[in-house]
Amino acid sequence: xxxxxxxxxxxxxxxxxxxxxxxxxxxxxxxxxxxxxxxxxxxxxxxxxxxxxxxxxxxxxxxxxxxxxxxxxxxxxxxxxxxxxxxxxxxxxxxxxxxxxxxxxxxxxxxxxxxxxxxxxxxxxxxxxxxxxxxxxxxxxxxxxxxxxxxxxxxxxxxxxxxxxxxxxxxxxxxxxxxxxxxxxxxxxxxxxxxxxxxxxxxxxxxxxxxxxxxxxxxxxxxxxxxxxxxxxxxxxxxxxxxxxxxxxxxxxxxxxxxxxxxxxxxxxxxxxxxxx
Numbered sequence: 505x506x507x508x509x510x511x512x513x514x515x516x517x518x519x520x521x522x523x524x525x526x527x528x529x530x531x532x533x534x535x536x537x538x539x540x541x542x543x544x545x546x547x548x549x550x551x552x553x554x555x556x557x558x559x560x561x562x563x564x565x566x567x568x569x570x571x572x573x574x575x576x577x578x579x580x581x582x583x584x585x586x587x588x589x590x591x592x593x594x595x596x597x598x599x600x601x602x603x604x605x606x607x608x609x610x611x612x613x614x615x616x617x618x619x620x621x622x623x624x625x626x627x628x629x630x631x632x633x634x635x636x637x638x639x640x641x642x643x644x645x646x647x648x649x650x651x652x653x654x655x656x657x658x659x660x661x662x663x664x665x666x667x668x669x670x671x672x673x674x675x676x677x678x679x680x681x682x683x684x685x686x687x688x689x690x691x692x693x694x695x696x697x698x699x700x701x702x703x704x705x706x707x708x709x710x711x712x713x714x715x716x717x718x719x720x721x722x723x724x725x726x727x728x729x730x731x732x733x734x735x736x737x738x739x740x741x742x743x744x745x746x747x748x749x750x751x752x753x754x755x756x757x758x759x760x761x762x763x764x765x766x767x768x769x770x771x772x773x774x775x776x777x778x779x780x781x
Contacts, residue, residue: 569619597625650741
């Protein structure tokens with residue numbers, strides 16, 4: 505049976521649209537469990553000819569996807585392979601970008617780090633004004649974002665603004681994200697769902713082959729060198745993980761509440777971490 509045995513997702517299928525709700529309480533952490541299901545979901549959606557549009561949304565009001573879990577960082581080996589390979593979050597993002605369906609991220613809560621990267625990989629992203637938050641806290645912890653943002657953000661908003669997002673490690677409101685080109689639109693919270701559902705159903709009513717060919721043509725111009733860039737990003741991210749400074753900061757932020765519900769609501773403590781040596 506299709507779409508069975510998922511612990512982290514809920515599904516509604518209607519008129520060629522798959523409404524996929526992420527439900528991995530308390531914060532939709534992109535950990536080993538959610539990541540594995542995401543990768544399987546991408547393969548299953550791609551093979552489903554009845555689906556033409558995928559809407560990614562959250563069942564949790566405060567979080568779209570908090571970020572990638574730090575468990576893998578804390579457990580990292582002290583050596584890095586010299587053979588470049590893609591990271592799992594990159595693979596998930598590319599599944600949703602490359603599939604012949606249209607993918608839409610509907611963000612109503614926090615989308616930081618890997619959560620931001622999943623939203624960036626979707627074809628379209630719409631967010632709730634006054635509620636949605638985007639950001640990348642990785643560099644503050646000593647990490648290099650490794651799920652696609654170093655490649656996608658400059659293409660969307662230019663080098664300077666991308667560096668502001670990635671190096672500033674501050675939150676961006678939906679309104680500012682729209683202004684920067686981070687997302688398609690910020691909409692009033694009560695208008696977001698009706699807008700996305702109407703657009704998704706409209707696109708799903710069009711011929712599947714025309715949707716797929718149009719996506720392929722656009723991607724050829726926009727992402728012709730993306731694969732090479734993703735490999736560079738993945739390797740630089742791996743190098744950052746094995747740093748003693750990073751390992752110490754990962755431990756510190758976990759003690760301060762990272763990956764807990766209250767600690768993820770606001771991240772002001774990132775500016776007061778122990779000085780780096």
